[in-house]
Amino acid sequence: MNEINNSTWYIGNVPITGRAVLAPMAGVSDIAYRLLAKEHGAALVCTEMVSAMGIKYENEHTKDLLFMEDVEHPVSMQIFGSDPEAIALASQVVERAGADIVDINMGCPVKKVVSSGDGSALMKTPDLAARVAEAAVKAVSVPVTVKMRLGWDDTSKNVLDFAKRIEIRGVCRLACHGRTREQMYMGAAHCPYLKNKKGVANPVMGNGTGEILIP
């Protein structure tokens, strides 16, 4: 690794050394995958998304997702949900489980998730999204981050306005999958859009395979 790749930056008060961050992937970024990513130089690993409702109702499968190894740290644990109270509770449980960072999923496009108003559906309800973010921030002492998309569809790309609304609630870093919900996982991710992040105070981590990421 060169000097830049090895530099230390911060999410809140959590030092991260290195540039590559493992994206959260349901059904993929389990402990074994995270350990491999770590071994191959990931500076920060992120868990699969964990349901806030699953935590609230003490679902057995959900409990398994909360486990992490000491060597994985720093670990960002991702939760999803749209009920501020459940999100506050889930954030506390995740913090107690050892997460260094709580990440809230506001980008999942899957029908089952958006039909409950969770994941990327929150981009259509920015006021609720801001309350969800604030509930997490107030509930824990670790930093809270949000992963979002460009917007719901091509006619409603609201990521910059959305980012401003949630960061004033105390979210300290944002990540954006450079596609809309409508695109799901298809087409090139449009990360250049994020370069001109007018008025958004916090760094936005671009995510997704797209034109600027392919040499």
Ligand SMILES: Cc1cc2nc3c(=O)[nH]c(=O)nc-3n(C[C@H](O)[C@H](O)[C@H](O)COP(=O)(O)O)c2cc1C
């Ligand atoms: C199998 C799979 C599961 C994913 N699960 C999640 C998830 O749980 N939370 C999340 O924020 N993003 C999830 N994503 C999105 C990725 O984190 C990432 O934003 C996306 O794959 C980037 O686009 P790319 O695949 O073109 O690089 C998932 C992606 C895949 C392929």
